[in-house]
Amino acid sequence: MSEQERTFVMVKPDGVQRGLIGDVISRFEDRGLKLVAAKFKQIDRDLAEEHYGEHEDKPFFDGLVDFITSGPVMAMVWEGQDAVRQVRGMMGETDPAESAPGTIRGDLGLDLGRNVIHGSDHEDPGSNEREIELFFDDEELVDWERVDETWLYE
């Protein structure tokens, strides 16, 4: 099996309210990724501001923090080969309107400010580890084997 990688994924409040948690989880499970942690939670402003710290100077920052704290989120860690980049590919572009059909944002959203899902950025190395640490304690990450792993990897 090639090198496994972990990535942080979050169904945002719009996705939770619209009942899309199951759809998003199914896509990752079907692809062969492995869920290693999950937490349904309400984010407070401190956590939101830290998570989106790279955007603090952007005009949309306050609205983004309002939005991400407006209701519960489903925070998860998914593991697999090239997981960070593969999940980003499955998510589509930041703007759902620019996202290809077949991607999560391209299938499930229309508006930039309501784009259903967050995933660690493969163009920002280390963001996966940083985000996983921000949302989960070490003991919340579960090491386990999927029964189909030998059929997923050569």
Ligand code: IDP
């Ligand atoms: P990403 O989620 O695809 O990584 P980022 O550029 O990191 O995109 O932006 C973080 C989040 O901020 C986006 O997912 C989106 O919810 C929000 N956002 C980004 N740009 C805008 C904007 O121009 N207007 C409103 N919200 C934005």
Ligand code: MG
């Ligand atoms: Mg980003």
